[in-house]
Amino acid sequence: MTGPLLFLPLIPLLPFLGFLLNGLLGRRLPKALVTTIGLAAPCASFLLVLHVAYLFWSGSLALPVVEPGAPAWISIGALHIDFGSVIDQLSLVMLLVVTGVGFLIHIYSVGYMHDDEGYARYFAYLNLFLFFMTVLVQAGNVLFMFVGWEGVGLASYLLIGFWFRKPSAANAGKKAFVVNRIGDFAFLIGIFLLLANFGTLTFSEIGANLSANPAWNGGVLNVIALCLLAGATGKSAQLPLYIWLPDAMEGPTPVSALIHAATMVTAGVYMISRMHVLFNHAPIALATVAVVGAATAFFAATMGLVQNDIKRVLAYSTISQLGYMFLGCGVAAYSAAIFHLMTHAFFKALLFLGAGSVIHALGGEQDMRKMGGLWKKMPVTFACMTAAVLAICGIFPFAGFFSKDAILYAAFLQGAGGVVLWIVGVVTALLTALYMFRLWYMTFLGEPRDAAHHPHATPASMAVPMVILGALSLCGGWIGIERFGSFLAPALGALHLDSRIPHLEIYLSIVAVLVALEGWLIADKYYRRRPGRPAQLAAAMPGAYKVLYNKYYVDEIYEAVFVKPLLEGSRWVLGVFVDKAIVGGAAWLLAGTSLLAGAILQRWQSGNLRSYAAWLAAGAAAVLLFIVVPWTTLLAGFGIHLGMAVH
Amino acid sequence: MSSFFAQDVPIAWYLLLSAVLFSLGVVGFLIKRNLITVFMSIELMLNAVNLTFVAFAWQWHAVKGQIFVFFVMMVAAAEAAVGLAIIIAVFRARATLAVDRIDLMKL
Secondary structure, eight states: OOSOOOOTTHHHHHHHHHHHHHHHHTTTSOHHHHHHHHHHHHHHHHHHHHHHHHHHHTTSOOSOEEEOOSSEEEEETTEEEEOOEEEOHHHHHHHHHHHHHHHHHHHHHHHHTTTOTTHHHHHHHHHHHHHHHHHHHHBSBHHHHHHHHHHHHHHHHHHHTSSTTSHHHHHHHHHHHHHHHHHHHHHHHHHHHHHHHHSOOBHHHHHHHHHHOTTOOSTHHHHHHHHHHHHHHHHTTOTTSTTHHHHGGGSOHHHHHIIIIISGGGHHHHHHHHTHHHHHTOHHHHHHHHHHHHHHHHHHHHHHTTOOBHHHHHHHHHHHHHHHHHHHHHTTOHHHHHHHHHHHHHHHHHHHHHHHHHHHHTTSOOBGGGOOOTTTTOHHHHHHHHHHHHHHHTOTTSHHHHHHHHHHHHHHTSHHHHHHHHHHHHHHHHHHHHHHHHHHHHHHSSOOSOTTOOOOOOOHHHHHHHHHHHHHHHHTTTTOHHHHHHHHHHHHOOOOOOOSSTTHHHHHHHHHHHHHHHHHHHHHIIIIIOTTHHHHHHHHSHHHHHHHHTGGGHHHHHIIIIIHHHHHHIIIIIIIIIIIIIIHHHHHHHHHHHHHHHHHHHTTOOOOHHHHHHHHHHHHHHHHHHHHSOHHHHHHHTTOOOSSOOO | OHHHHHHHSOHHHHHHHHHHHHHHHHHHHHHOOBHHHHHHHHHHHHHHHHHHHHHHHHHHTOSHHHHHHHHHHHHHHHHHHHHHHHHHHHHHHHSOOBGGGOOTTOO
């Protein structure tokens, strides 16, 4: 292949180098050097991605670029799996988001984690995450993607449990890992089925195979797609595997911004888009994606309404927004989903960074009931957060408006079922506006509710990334779904958003914006004009409030249905029967046998010299006997032949 | 002079004498209680072997057997010196030379 040098392998490898340096030597290096290494790696990756994007933009590079990894990874018979990478429009957008937002959050972390004793470890993990995430995005086949997929799970586990001395953080890390493992198991089954049915795991070959057989529909493809979907629900925190994400907020806030809002959790959406040819041939699975997405969007939004921890509100809002993306994938509007993924990366990262700024300023306080009136003291944070809140609520002309609108419009065009999904989406938009403005009012407006806090200023390293992301939250959507869709069309297929009713999209978006404004008005009424109302409402409907406050008791139900039986089964069947009875019994049997043998043979060692001498003489006599007596001849006389023929 | 023995005493007699001496040594080693007697039994066994060496050396006109005998005698002398020293040390420690009482080799 001739073409401009792209240094594609360096995009993941540079952060990996940063991880090695900071992870192995970080504790001995001066802090400035740790910071330099930690920032240089993502910056260099981002520049490399920009370089690729620029070459494409200037027309000197044709996408997709397929680079086979030089040595084969697995080569068995006809099966070849390599470390190849693919850059097409889809992975280019994703790489820009991952390295760009990632770099900004690295900068932010310098200020946020400045006084933490695990500073070098933190940057090592963050670089490790970037390594695996870029591997995931760049991978040219499903198995290599799975490596990145598992790797980001590892990095996520390490960073959720970053403050591992706190039991809740350590437990949250374990919970995230275990819940993800369930999804990954299904993903792995899906990979095996792909291999069995296609004989290859390379994306382009699977796509070509399906395009060559347009009649191949449903059947095993549905099963494969459902397995992949199950994997995606784990990583992207969708029903029924979303439960790990709210707990993941135990990690440092920049981590929540990068991994649990902007990039890693969108891996499921990316994977479905990457496999969109398969999903297009699997109608049942595709419908399931849409239903899962819409249901998750709605339920997560209702749960977000009553949370008091600022980061948990944002966590539920992330789950809800990911639900929108799944809805977009489910109605085959993949480029709309990727569009929302991109804008969401901007404004959700900003929301978390803003929340982190507030938490940092208040010395670790996360309870919104103790905040309030912060807008005067933190004007930059307040301005950025306002932009992000407007963006997530889908208010024109902020970024979220364009992407959410595209998804809802695409859903509306899908017949009667699509209209139901659209209604769910719009109701969710109302709830989104409600809980986001609730957060906004409780945190920034009103009077300070806790006089004990004296917020201190935001350092520049934290303010600059927020301002950049704020600008992106405002402008990120202006490219519009038509242009974005046609840009992604070579990778994701053309997006058909044509309706027989003229100006339908405009009517729908007006409805959506009005609904969002209604949500704002309700929040304004409850949390500004009549602050006593929410408590009254909660008192009036104690049942509903309790159900929402306890998140539909899903954690408790899982505990009772899955965790307890597994735990008890492990304790009694595996623990008592298998381990104690079988494994332990076998060990005791062995030990008992040798003890018994030892007790018997011990008598030999009497210490009596003459007994030793007698045994010595007996042994010598036995050897003599063995040599002297012609055994073979003797036994042959009795008709017994030993081995060789006797003549 | 040497041919006189060679003609009249066959090798088997030497070997038989050696075997008898060796067996006496083994039996003495096994049944005697006194450490010094046991020690002397060992010397007896060594000398029985020496006799075999010399007999064969003479039979085959090979000098190697005689050299072996010198080695054995030298080792036996050294062994006697060390062994007697040990016996004296044991006697001092235990005030007895009865082999059955000296069961230090028990674990």
